[in-house]
Amino acid sequence: MLFHPHGKSYIFAPLLIILLSACTSNPALIPTPNLYVSTPYSEAQVPKNLHTTNMELLYVTDRAISEKEGVMYNASRSPSIAYGVAKVNFGDKSLQ
Numbered sequence: 001m002l003f004h005p006h007g008k009s010y011i012f013a014p015l016l017i018i019l020l021s022a023c024t025s026n027p028a029l030i031p032t033p034n035l036y037v038s039t040p041y042s043e044a045q046v047p048k049n050l051h052t053t054n055m056e057l058l059y060v061t062d063r064a065i066s067e068k069e070g071v072m073y074n075a076s077r078s079p080s081i082a083y084g085v086a087k088v089n090f091g092d093k094s095l096q
Contacts, residue, residue, distance in 0.1 A: 053090045059083065 043051075060083045063073035073082075 053092075055088050055090065057086045057088060059086055 060081060061073060062078055062081050064076040064078040065082075066072060066074040068074070072084075
C-alpha cells in the first residue's frame, strides 16, 4: 500500500507531490499596453517636472490618532475613519 504507516512509502507520496508541483509552467507576464506596441516608449516625451521619485498616495484608515509627536496614528482602532495624503519618496532624494 502506498500510505502504509509502517513502511517507507508514506514519505513517497508527499515527496512526489512536492516534486511535481515544481514542474509547473512559467507565469505569464501582463501584455504590453497598446500605447507602446507600435510606438516605443520615449522618456523625452515625459515632461521634466514629472521626472521624480516622489509620489502622493491617498489612504483611508481606522487607526486611532497617536499622542506621540511626529506620529500620526498608533496601532489601536478608532470608531471613526480618517483619510489623507501620504507623500513618499522612492530611492535617493538626489535623483529628483
